[in-house]
Amino acid sequence: MQQELYYKEALKRGQKEYRARIAKEEDPYLPVMDSFVPPEKSVKGIRLGVIQIPVNHILGTKTAGRTNAFAANFMPLLEEGTEFADKWEALYRSHLSEGIRDPIKVYEYMNRFYVEEGNKRVSVLKYCDAYSIPADVIRVMPDPSNDEKVQLYYEFVEFNRVTKINFIEFSKRGSYRELLRAMGKPFDEWWSVDEQRRFSGAYYYFSQAYQQSGGDKLKTTVSDAMLSYIRVYGYSDLQNAGEAELRMKLKKMWEEIALQEEEEVIELKSAPAEAKKPSMLERIFDIKHDTLRVAFIYDTMPKKSGWVSDHEMGRRHAQTVLGDRVDTSIYIEKYDESRASAVERAIADGNKLIFATSPRLLKQSLRAAVEHPEVVIMNCSLNISHRYLRSYYPRMYEVKFILGALAGSLTKSGRLGYVCDYPIYGQIAGINAFALGAQMANPRAKVFLEWSSVKGAKEAALSLSR
Numbered sequence: 001m002q003q004e005l006y007y008k009e010a011l012k013r014g015q016k017e018y019r020a021r022i023a024k025e026e027d028p029y030l031p032v033m034d035s036f037v038p039p040e041k042s043v044k045g046i047r048l049g050v051i052q053i054p055v056n057h058i059l060g061t062k063t064a065g066r067t068n069a070f071a072a073n074f075m076p077l078l079e080e081g082t083e084f085a086d087k088w089e090a091l092y093r094s095h096l097s098e099g100i101r102d103p104i105k106v107y108e109y110m111n112r113f114y115v116e117e118g119n120k121r122v123s124v125l126k127y128c129d130a131y132s133i134p135a136d137v138i139r140v141m142p143d144p145s146n147d148e149k150v151q152l153y154y155e156f157v158e159f160n161r162v163t164k165i166n167f168i169e170f171s172k173r174g175s176y177r178e179l180l181r182a183m184g185k186p187f188d189e190w191w192s193v194d195e196q197r198r199f200s201g202a203y204y205y206f207s208q209a210y211q212q213s214g215g216d217k218l219k220t221t222v223s224d225a226m227l228s229y230i231r232v233y234g235y236s237d238l239q240n241a242g243e244a245e246l247r248m249k250l251k252k253m254w255e256e257i258a259l260q261e262e263e264e265v266i267e268l269k270s271a272p273a274e275a276k277k278p279s280m281l282e283r284i285f286d287i288k289h290d291t292l293r294v295a296f297i298y299d300t301m302p303k304k305s306g307w308v309s310d311h312e313m314g315r316r317h318a319q320t321v322l323g324d325r326v327d328t329s330i331y332i333e334k335y336d337e338s339r340a341s342a343v344e345r346a347i348a349d350g351n352k353l354i355f356a357t358s359p360r361l362l363k364q365s366l367r368a369a370v371e372h373p374e375v376v377i378m379n380c381s382l383n384i385s386h387r388y389l390r391s392y393y394p395r396m397y398e399v400k401f402i403l404g405a406l407a408g409s410l411t412k413s414g415r416l417g418y419v420c421d422y423p424i425y426g427q428i429a430g431i432n433a434f435a436l437g438a439q440m441a442n443p444r445a446k447v448f449l450e451w452s453s454v455k456g457a458k459e460a461a462l463s464l465s466r
Contacts, residue, residue, distance in 0.1 A: 007088055010076055010123070010127045011077070011080065013073065014073070014075030017073040018077060030060040030074065033060060034062060034064065037109055042062075044140075045138040045140040045141075046140075047137075047138050048138070048139055049136065050103045050136050052132040053108075053113055053134075054166065055122070055125050055126055057167070058074070058106065058112075058113045060115070074123045076123060088120055092127075095128065100125060102118075103136050104121055104136070105135065106135045106136070107139075108139045110153050111153060121133070152173050155174075155176045156176060159176040159179075163191045163199075164191060165196060171220070171221055175223070178227065179227055179230070182235055198239060202239045203226065206226050206238060209250060210222055213247050214254075218257070218258065220258070225257045228253065228256055228257050229250070229253070232249075232253055232367050233249060234367075252371065252373075253388070255388075256370075256387045291324060291325065293328075293349070293350050293351040293353075294318075294326050294328045294354070295328070295329055296311060296330045296355045297333055297342045297354060297356045298331070298333065298357055299358040299360050300332070301332065311357045329349075333364070341368070342361075343361065344364070344368055347368060347372050352374075353375075354378065355380070356378065356379045356380065359382075362381055365377050365379040366379075366389050369389045376390065377390065378392050380392055382426065396426050397430050401434065401436060402437060404434035404437025405437035405441045406441075407434075407437075408442035408445045411438075414442060416446065417447075417464030418434055418435075418447050418450070419450050419452050420452065421452045422451070423451075
């Protein structure tokens with residue numbers, strides 16, 4: 001019978017896996033959960049009910065009862081003609097005609113599943129490259145610890161509790177919450193069934209595109225790569241992009257994904273290297289341009305923001321000093337989804353160097369940097385470390401320290417007022433530096449803080465002067 005050929009093929013796969021494991025001096029059989037998780041701990045497990053679980057997350061068995069019947073890849077090891085082989089064949093025929101519907105019973109530990117009932121069903125589905133299977137799941141929680149994997153798993157459980165998604169696996173802590181933020185979802189908001197289906201569909205198509213692009217050769221998980229994609233293009237783009245478009249965009253940002261494999265932490269250096277290298281402008285001007293077109297992207301009008309006004313003064317000074325070598329222009333980002341971003345408009349106008357002067361412009365800047373590697377884009381931000389995007393930020397705390405020292409030396413009452421807009425990025429460092437400078441000059445000085453974002457700068461200053 002033709003079906004018998006399938007069992008023979010499955011048996012060959014099992015024997016091949018068995019020999020490969022033996023050659024590597026590894027256990028050739030299925031892992032047994034009871035061998036590394038005390039059975040009494042399993043008794044206290046949390047019942048999750050019947051849910052769909054990824055077949056590739058099923059790793060072994062709960063007990064040692066049927067271990068020797070399967071190789072480590074769940075393919076059979078018992079010879080043809082045995083009762084086991086006949087049952088496997090019957091189950092395979094049933095799966096071809098009507099599918100496997102009866103849920104298996106499993107224990108989940110660290111987002112891996114160990115079968116108590118239904119080993120042959122799992123074997124057949126793994127042979128058929130099935131994606132998921134219904135299972136009655138009992139979750140066994142590891143003891144809290146400082147172990148990185150355990151802490152990452154607890155973050156997964158928090159994510160899984162509200163989303164019911166169990167196939168997302170990140171390699172870095174904080175990624176689950178970052179994903180929810182990127183999707184515009186609160187951390188404690190329960191997902192509807194429709195939201196789960198849309199997310200699952202987007203993940204599936206991304207996974208296909210990622211594997212076809214060479215992702216199967218990287219250690220980076222599909223989830224890590226998908227989060228990198230969302231950082232650049234957004235979750236809405238992920239949902240709407242077809243597989244061909246996904247592959248094209250993955251190709252453009254492949255270096256960013258590949259860099260995630262490097263375990264070395266990026267070091268922040270506050271001092272320049274000893275060997276002097278050409279500056280960014282020197283490298284740009286070294287390229288033969290008639291006139292270098294430079295764009296400054298603002299998130300509001302200069303008259304409405306001191307920060308933007310300072311950038312505008314710098315732009316005008318650069319234009320005066322460099323003369324005909326540069327042609328500078330400004331663009332105001334209106335955050336209108338119906339039109340191209342200011343960064344994209346600047347590129348379309350032929351600008352080769354772009355200064356995006358606010359962290360709010362990071363998303364548009366990163367996407368444009370990936371799409372247009374021929375353009376140098378500088379984003380004023382402290383919180384980026386991307387292969388495709390340069391950042392810059394002044395050491396404002398040094399200036400604030402000097403201002404604090406001056407204020408401390410001039411005050412007669414010892415009471416100093418400080419008005420700040422938002423507690424973001426370098427602002428907190430600036431407040432602390434001002435206070436340290438004031439106390440250095442006058443140990444009795446006290447700094448009183450008001451936020452201009454609450455009632456306005458004028459009201460904040462009046463409040464401090466009362």
